[in-house]
Every structure is written in structure tokens, then in C-alpha cells.
Amino acid sequence: MRLNGTRQILTLIAGLGTCFAASAASAPKGADPHSQWKLIETYCFDCHNTEDWAGSVAFDTMSVDTIPEEAKVWETTVKKLKGGLMPPAGSAQPSREEALQLASFLETTLDTSLEKPYVGHIPLRRLNRREYANAIRDLIGLEINPATYLPDDEVKDGFDTDAAGLRVTPTFLDQAVSSAREIVPLIGRACTAETESPTVREMSARVARPSRAISARPF
Numbered sequence: 001m002r003l004n005g006t007r008q009i010l011t012l013i014a015g016l017g018t019c020f021a022a023s024a025a026s027a028p029k030g031a032d033p034h035s036q037w038k039l040i041e042t043y044c045f046d047c048h049n050t051e052d053w054a055g056s057v058a059f060d061t062m063s064v065d066t067i068p069e070e071a072k073v074w075e076t077t078v079k080k081l082k083g084g085l086m087p088p089a090g091s092a093q094p095s096r097e098e099a100l101q102l103a104s105f106l107e108t109t110l111d112t113s114l115e116k117p118y119v120g121h122i123p124l125r126r127l128n129r130r131e132y133a134n135a136i137r138d139l140i141g142l143e144i145n146p147a148t149y150l151p152d153d154e155v156k157d158g159f160d161t162d163a164a165g166l167r168v169t170p171t172f173l174d175q176a177v178s179s180a181r182e183i184v185p186l187i188g189r190a191c192t193a194e195t196e197s198p199t200v201r202e203m204s205a206r207v208a209r210p211s212r213a214i215s216a217r218p219f
């Protein structure tokens with residue numbers, strides 16, 4: 001990576017504040033999950049609900065997305081379906097084919113979740129203050145105290161990496177931009193002629209001229 005001047009450095013540092021990390025949860029392959037869940041609703045909800053709690057199981061508290069979280073109940077369900085034990089005799093019955101397809105759908109869903117642990121949904125988020133400072137250190141070799149430049153990150157349940165707390169509000173963007181303006185002049189001071197990286201040396205030479213660094217208005 002070769003940077004061409006102060007403007008690019010400012011853009012880079014301000015941009016770090018809004019870098020995003022993302023991950024997607026994927027659904028297991030096979031039978032259509034919603035038509036399988038319909039079978040549960042049709043043949044099982046009558047007794048396994050929050051009023052009747054037959055066998056201490058209420059399927060109406062669960063959903064097709066939370067199957068891996070209730071693995072024990074669903075493993076028993078697979079056995080009951082395969083053995084033709086549920087629904088009990090006398091209740092409306094799915095066809096044998098439907099019951100076996102449902103059992104195999106549940107097994108596949110449970111197996112897939114073991115291979116790939118269920119991690120829930122992870123929304124896009126920006127870097128937190130600590131990650132921001134680490135990124136500046138790793139890219140430029142400059143140690144900063146992020147508390148001097150950016151507001152406190154909202155800590156959720158003891159985690160400072162929870163996307164719900166790491167939103168990019170207009171106020172945050174303003175602070176990211178002004179922190180970039182304050183940090184850039186420090187690069188010149190931190191870098192020495194012996195700096196090994198040519199990129200850092202070049203950046204250092206460019207931002208060492210304070211009048212240019214301060215008057216830069218890239219946004």
C-alpha cells in the first residue's frame with residue numbers, strides 16, 4: 001500500500017473509526033424449514049404448548065431457528081417420530097413419510113449446528129476504541145490513548161465488541177474525523193529517520209509540515 005499524502009492518511013484514520021466486521025449465519029440445507037415447522041404446529045402444538053406443557057415440552061416457545069439451542073428436546077423428538085410414538089395414538093397423525101422427513105430434517109439441523117456451532121446473528125459493527133488504537137499502532141507504528149480521542153464505547157453484558165453498542169452516529173462520525181485531524185500531526189513526531197517502513201517514512205515526511213497537516217480538509 002502506498003499513500004500519496006496527508007489527505008489519504010486522514011481518510012484512512014477517520015475510516016478506521018467506522019471499519020466494519022461482519023459474519024453471516026447460514027441455514028442448514030435439505031427440506032424447507034418452514035414446511036417442516038408447519039408439521040410441528042399442526043400435529044404437536046395441541047398438547048405441547050405453554051398452557052398444557054405435555055411432557056414438560058412447549059413447542060410454541062421454540063422456532064425453527066432455535067432448534068440447535070434445544071438439542072435435547074429435539075433429539076427425543078427424533079426418537080419419538082421414528083418410533084411412531086408421537087403424536088400419541090388417537091390424535092391426528094402425519095403420514096409416515098412426513099414423520100420420517102421431519103425426523104431427518106431435525107437430525108440434519110442438529111448435526112449441522114454441531115459442525116458449525118450456532119453463534120446467532122452478528123450484525124455489522126464499527127471498530128471499538130481499543131481496536132481503533134491497535135489498528136493505528138499496527139498500520140502506522142503510533143501508540144495513542146484512544147480515550148483522548150474517542151467517546152466511551154457502550155459495554156453490553158461486559159463485552160466492548162457487541163454490535164448493539166457500536167453504532168455509527170453522526171456525533172461519532174464527527175469525533176472520528178476530528179480525532180483523525182489530531183492524530184495525523186503526531187505521526188510526524190513519532191516517526192524517525194530510522195523508521196524501517198518506506199511507507200511510514202514517506203508519510204512522516206509529508207505530515208511533518210504542520211501547516212499542510214492542519215489545513216487539510218478532505219471531508
Ligand code: HEC
Pocket residue numbers: 039040043044045046047048054055056057073076077080081086087088091
Ligand atoms: C394429544 C396430545 C399430544 C400430542 C398431539 C403430541 N404429544 Fe408429545 N407428548 C404428549 C404427552 C402427554 C407426553 C408425556 C408422556 C410421554 O412422554 O409419553 C408427550 C411427550 C413428548 C415428548 C417427550 C418429552 C420428554 O422429554 O420426555 C416429545 C419429544 C414429544 N412428546 C414430541 C411430540 C411431537 C414431535 C409431537 C407432534 C408430532 C407430539 N409430541 C404430539 C402428548 C402429546
